[in-house]
Amino acid sequence: MGNFEFTILYVNDLGASKAFYTAILGRVPRELSPTFVSYELESGLKLELCQRDSRIFSEALRPTAPVLGGGTELCLEMADQPALDRLCAEWKAAGARIVQEPTLSVFGLTFVAVDPDGHRLRAVVPA
Secondary structure, rough: OOOOOOEEEEEEOHHHHHHHHHHOOOOOOOOOEEOOOEEEEOOOOOOEEEEOOOOHHHHOOOOOOOOOOOOOOEEEOOOOHHHHHHHHHHHHHOEEEEEEEEEEEOOEEEEEEEEEOOOEEEEEEEE
């Protein structure tokens, strides 16, 4: 079996999503086109943004994504509480909407942010 190498998020406004992810990731895209943006993360995973209503992609990618974000989460594992608190503060400063402030859950200390399309981004310090 192969490895999962990248995640694609379908977005309504590629420019707004590019600005959001560039700010919270603190890095520039590795690939950029009018309908597609790709970031390579420190882990090697690629995070890709695809303009949802692009004719180029709607012809090439069947079936098209019927919904936007909210049904899944991208999760970042943090080393400790100070790292999690710093990340939450950095994301707030970058304009991220925090929908769950840092809180203790059954699986660890966590917070949740959402991107402009409602894709959920969770950071967690495992219990």
